[in-house]
Amino acid sequence: MKAIILARVSTEEQKEAGNSLPAQLVRLKNYCKQKEFPVVEIFSFDESAYKTKRDEFDKILNYLKSHPKEKFAVCFDKVDRFSRNVFDKRVATLYELAMEDKIELHFVSDNLVITPNISAAEKFHFGINLGLAKYYSDAISDNVKRAYEQKLRNGEWIGKSYLGYKNITLSDNKKDIVPDKERDFLIKKTFELYASGKYSMKKLMKEMNARGLTNRPSGVPIVTSQIETILKNPFYYGVMRVKGKLYPHKYEPLISKYLFDKVQSVIEGYNKQNFKRTNNPYIFRGMIKCKECGCLITPEIKKGKYIYYHCTNYSGNCENVTWIREEDLIEQTASSLKGLKLIPEALEVLKRDLRVIHDAEQSYCEKNIATLERKLKRIRDSYRIAYEDRLDGRITTDIFDKMMNEWKVKEQDLLLQIDDHSKANQNFFVTSSKILDISQKAYELFISSEPEEKTQLLNFIHQNFFLEGKKLLFEAKIPFTGILEYAKTGNRLRDQDSNLEPID
Known part of the structure; x- marks a missing residue:
């Protein structure tokens, strides 16, 4: 199988923290050599994996489209080199190609290969990587955002008065x-x-x-x-x-x-x-659309106590205007939540994966913080040197003041970056633990919770609710998709063999 290599960076911190383009290329080339994949194309660029417009990344998709009869191993260093946005259409496109066995997605440092034959546990691994990479990216602001935040903290308004x-x-x-x-x-x-x-x-x-x-x-x-x-x-x-x-x-x-x-x-x-509004706690209000016409499914109370849902039929020509009790909708969603609870062996595998992912992200975070602290030390050393130069008359007071003001701004920016990285690392761990905890208690929480809490839980785990007749259609969000699929397949750890072992 031929290989396509992709290496990318988006910040100076990554360049200085072992994630530089040369470092990624060395790992990827060695991996392809070990797997005996001849490398036919290398895409190496510096841009954000979180931006909507990624022209260089799109070249990969165009290359694959121009070779429809060939199967490639598309190799990335880590999932976050792939994308930090789980809603990016490129993620869906490449993932679908992998599921159709037209390509394979190789993530070298994550020990992960995406093919149609991967286990549900590995799909969860992939989903948790994507979801947490996005969470991590959201927590780390770019330079423009930090500068804007600093101006706000200084009491400065940006824009028209x-x-x-x-x-x-x-x-x-x-x-x-x-x-x-x-x-x-x-x-x-x-x-x-x-x-x-x-x-x-x-x-x-x-x-x-x-x-x-x-x-x-x-x-x-x-x-x-x-x-x-x-x-x-x-x-x-x-x-x-x-x-x-x-x-x-x-x-x-x-x-x-x-x-x-x-x-x-x-x-x-x-x-x-x-202003008058209803205070009735409808669980599914605003969540479900009609599969037939796309209008919202609205709740109504009948006989003073029974809650029914039906299509608003705003267009006037919907053929799916059926009435369904809220209890029926609850039963359909509750059954899917049961599938999130895994057997102890499977749960241990996912915990092991999360520990590996968290250790990698923590290492990345610590390297970035170390780089930022070195820059901070250089600035603070400059204070002393400039002060001595002013005392000795080598620079004027005006020049000294100008230099100090510039350094103070840079110092504050670095402190903000260090704080952002520290919070992001902590949130990363909290989020992954929260996902596992909720997945194992989802059904019990749902059954015992109040209507408002039921709504929050469903929105956290599921998306794209549609009503087709009296059947409620919905999808699980990443990374809950992997857990649900594992339960549906009925696989056991002993049947997965090498799929759960690290990739050589």
Whole structure:
């Protein structure tokens, strides 16, 4: 069988931590030589396996398409060199080719080969590698994200200022945000009027338009939705909200926190009076779609106590408008959860695999942290050298201050990276343990839990719910797919022989 080698890196840390392109190529070439695979193509590049656009990676798929009659061993160093995104279509494409016996996927350092004949335990191994690689990748921010995070921690807002403020450029070309004197008093008045409890959003919009509150720089009058956005924005009292997190900012507040909180109380009270919703705990609400027309399956209560689900038939031409009791849906999902509980021998195999995976990721993490700490030491050594140079008159105070400011920024960035890696390593272990723990207790947890907890558990383990007649269709998420398949095949460890042994 001919071999295609792929080696890639995405960060400087990987280049310096034993995952460099040359290091990967040496391991992969030695592996192919040992397996007697003639190497016909080598793809080696520096880009992220987590980006949607991966032109170099796509060349591999194009190469395979151009040789449809040949079977190749596509060799990677590790699963995370393959992709850190389990939803990447390239992952699905290559995996499907392997399941169709058109290629083999070889992961050298993970001791894993993906073929149609692999055991369910090895499929779990592959799935857990992909899932945890994504988790690890999510936890480690790239340089741009860390720089953005640092600016937020410093109280700096990135982007266009909110209404009532304006962006300016200072004499040293640095950017700043200051109150817009033509509008800041009107923003404060907006909060004061709404806090009185005498205004609805629409009425307040008309009032502020009459007072002259307009958009900047267009001068267009504000609309009702803008009033709501303004009243719910904590930036005006001194805090930035970014992706649900709050950061104190360094700019001048336009209102007090007391006034902001009072406005939120008025909004909440107004919503309670005017917004009515059902509090019935429907387990499958919003989860299931009709297999026939794609519309949502909606719940209804009949005779005051029986919960039925049916297609909304929004299009008006669905032929799958059947009614099914919630108990029937529960029974169908519960039976699949039973299959997650493995025999003790199988559980030990999966634990062994997880230990190997975690040890490899921990080693990777420790090497990266060591590299970052060496960089941090060099910067801190530079402080002392620069200080001595300033005392000796070899550099001016201005140059010294400039150098110190640059080093401080780099030092903070490195500290953030070290912290990110440490948290990622800890989360990696917690996540893998959590997956095994939930898989073995899933059925018992589901049966004994409250409706809201049942919904959370099903969404954690399953995906793509569809109702076809009265049959509920769904799929297990990675890595639970491997566990379920193992149970369905009925295999036992003694029947798997060499499939569970490390690959030479």
